Amino acid sequence: xxxxxxxVLIVGTGGVGTMSAYALMQGGKADVTAVMRSNYDTAVKNGxxxxxxxxxxxxxxxxxxxxVKTVPNVAxxxxxxxxxxxxxxxxxxDVSPTVADIIEPAVTPDKTAIVLSQNGLNIEKPIIPxxxxxxxxxxxxxxxxxxxxxxxxxxxxADAQKIGAFQNQSVPQHIAEEAAKKYIGIYNPDGKLDxxxxxxxxxxxxxxxxYNGSFNPIATILRMDTRRMRMCQHIVDDLILPIMxxxxxxxxxxxxTELTDDLPGKILLNDDMxxxxxxxxxxxxxxxxxxxxxxxxxxxxxxxxxxGVAMPTLRTVxxxxxxxxxxxxxxxxxxxxxxxxxxxxx
Amino acid sequence: xxxxxxxVLIVGTGGVGTMSAYALMQGGKADVTAVMRSNYDTAVKNGxxxxxxxxxxxxxxxxxxxxVKTVPNVAxxxxxxxxxxxxxxxxxxDVSPTVADIIEPAVTPDKTAIVLSQNGLNIEKPIIPxxxxxxxxxxxxxxxxxxxxxxxxxxxxADAQKIGAFQNQSVPQHIAEEAAKKYIGIYNPDGKLDxxxxxxxxxxxxxxxxYNGSFNPIATILRMDTRRMRMCQHIVDDLILPIMxxxxxxxxxxxxTELTDDLPGKILLNDDMxxxxxxxxxxxxxxxxxxxxxxxxxxxxxxxxxxGVAMPTLRTVxxxxxxxxxxxxxxxxxxxxxxxxxxxxx
Numbered sequence: 001x002x003x004x005x006x007x008v009l010i011v012g013t014g015g016v017g018t019m020s021a022y023a024l025m026q027g028g029k030a031d032v033t034a035v036m037r038s039n040y041d042t043a044v045k046n047g048x049x050x051x052x053x054x055x056x057x058x059x060x061x062x063x064x065x066x067x068v069k070t071v072p073n074v075a076x077x078x079x080x081x082x083x084x085x086x087x088x089x090x091x092x093x094d095v096s097p098t099v100a101d102i103i104e105p106a107v108t109p110d111k112t113a114i115v116l117s118q119n120g121l122n123i124e125k126p127i128i129p130x131x132x133x134x135x136x137x138x139x140x141x142x143x144x145x146x147x148x149x150x151x152x153x154x155x156x157x158a159d160a161q162k163i164g165a166f167q168n169q170s171v172p173q174h175i176a177e178e179a180a181k182k183y184i185g186i187y188n189p190d191g192k193l194d195x196x197x198x199x200x201x202x203x204x205x206x207x208x209x210x211y212n213g214s215f216n217p218i219a220t221i222l223r224m225d226t227r228r229m230r231m232c233q234h235i236v237d238d239l240i241l242p243i244m245x246x247x248x249x250x251x252x253x254x255x256x257t258e259l260t261d262d263l264p265g266k267i268l269l270n271d272d273m274x275x276x277x278x279x280x281x282x283x284x285x286x287x288x289x290x291x292x293x294x295x296x297x298x299x300x301x302x303x304x305x306x307x308g309v310a311m312p313t314l315r316t317v318x319x320x321x322x323x324x325x326x327x328x329x330x331x332x333x334x335x336x337x338x339x340x341x342x343x344x345x346x
Numbered sequence: 347x348x349x350x351x352x353x354v355l356i357v358g359t360g361g362v363g364t365m366s367a368y369a370l371m372q373g374g375k376a377d378v379t380a381v382m383r384s385n386y387d388t389a390v391k392n393g394x395x396x397x398x399x400x401x402x403x404x405x406x407x408x409x410x411x412x413x414v415k416t417v418p419n420v421a422x423x424x425x426x427x428x429x430x431x432x433x434x435x436x437x438x439x440d441v442s443p444t445v446a447d448i449i450e451p452a453v454t455p456d457k458t459a460i461v462l463s464q465n466g467l468n469i470e471k472p473i474i475p476x477x478x479x480x481x482x483x484x485x486x487x488x489x490x491x492x493x494x495x496x497x498x499x500x501x502x503x504a505d506a507q508k509i510g511a512f513q514n515q516s517v518p519q520h521i522a523e524e525a526a527k528k529y530i531g532i533y534n535p536d537g538k539l540d541x542x543x544x545x546x547x548x549x550x551x552x553x554x555x556x557y558n559g560s561f562n563p564i565a566t567i568l569r570m571d572t573r574r575m576r577m578c579q580h581i582v583d584d585l586i587l588p589i590m591x592x593x594x595x596x597x598x599x600x601x602x603t604e605l606t607d608d609l610p611g612k613i614l615l616n617d618d619m620x621x622x623x624x625x626x627x628x629x630x631x632x633x634x635x636x637x638x639x640x641x642x643x644x645x646x647x648x649x650x651x652x653x654g655v656a657m658p659t660l661r662t663v664x665x666x667x668x669x670x671x672x673x674x675x676x677x678x679x680x681x682x683x684x685x686x687x688x689x690x691x692x
Contacts, residue, residue: 227683234668239662239666316588320564320568
């Protein structure tokens, strides 16, 4: 008897989402529905082109099982429920619609597991109360992939993920953990990929924040690549390392005690310094896009300060990011420069 | 008997320097030599055009007594010594040549008083040891004037200055104070201008730093006008006010005790909010110019921290400014992105 394929919906089919679609299709255990927007027409007509470090440099005409233009409404369209929804959109909770708003029509209660493959802390917090009966799964990914033109993906860093269940009061933990393991099973059935089960999502996310919470915002404010940042000792000593140690202290105060004092120094040596690399947050601001500041900077700051940790460097950086994000919002018509009634500067 | 006119050299004949030249010529007590560079040819040929809030909107053909292209070498050229050198250049001690280097050929020991009309703290520190027998005078100016084209000045905020002697171990204080008063006398002989003698230069400079040390660097990092900054409560509450209170605490620790706790709140209401205004530091970075970060941010930070004052917001801001200045330096060929021998990131 042929085992029925899992139904997976991917929301956010840019570089990362497409490479997940490709891996899931390769594995042969999933039917993949991809939501595509700006790249829909090209993908439907010609399929997706991929230049991949992992699967080959000249892949043409890749097509997920189904390509749709909007998130399907499972109930109204009388669709078979999705087993998994993989979310790879940016997490920008400071504007509408939120991730929860976007995926809502496709979530079947008690059934669909929601896989959040986004950076930062507390991304699950607004999802849990909206979908209290659904397992919420974390993917901490270090894949490098971007869409260099519509439906044309450049994949330059291998797919590697830590996957586990978020802490979630409303779904029994073993059910969420089983869902996470099942997801790994259909994503990586033959074990070829570097996908590991993550029993401690919180730790993995705090650990990654040491890098993302420091290099990303400083790169964004300075519009500077991480190679130049390391060449300037002041940036390392006065900004990057202080933030890393603030995040480390916050992580410990929040119960993540396994991170050691030598970690910031090790992370500084992480990147391949032959290349100039700008973190995605910096790429976003340079493109005039809203950037992911709340989960990568705001939430660690709030968590740490709530535990009494002094985080003066990150606090200042957060204030500056708010100002920069406001300018992006203004450019998109989401903020208007005017004095409010209770503002004293008139 | 006709009183001999004072010989004044002005170094830095942009907006502020030109308006000082104009005031000094109007007063009739000074021969003014102006060093002009990019605007030399136009000024010599047609004179300088001025649109002034104070002297008239259609002034044409203004010429200082003498216009020169480089700082004169008084000894070599056998010139009569200058009584005063007014310096209105930017203070950018992090690159060569410094102000001391620039003015050196024109300074006659024991004779020339050096008037520093630049923002920030400790601008006199590198000047005093280079010219130990010369009075060093401070001008804290709130004039608004800029060169909108070569030798075309727009003067939109009245000339107002506090003028006094810097503390200087190597020249008796009463001699420096007399020089300051004499300068006021030739600049403002009929008392029409808002020029006041400043018996406490240190206090005036720290006081002005509450504004300049907060609004200038934040505007520079965000490329944002001060009106929008005030519209965003986060920028005021999380950046501007914390920096003002840090500078206030530093000032007090450095012995300036007269500044009161209500000052930051008052300064926030200072500017005319009908207009969008970007501080000069922000204008400089937007033009791709080096900006005055050391005297406006670096020195207050060092002074405060040396006295044990915690200044975490300004410290972070200073680190970011260093990164931004480095990019300006790179664009001008003053810094090259490469790893040094002792840098571990290779």
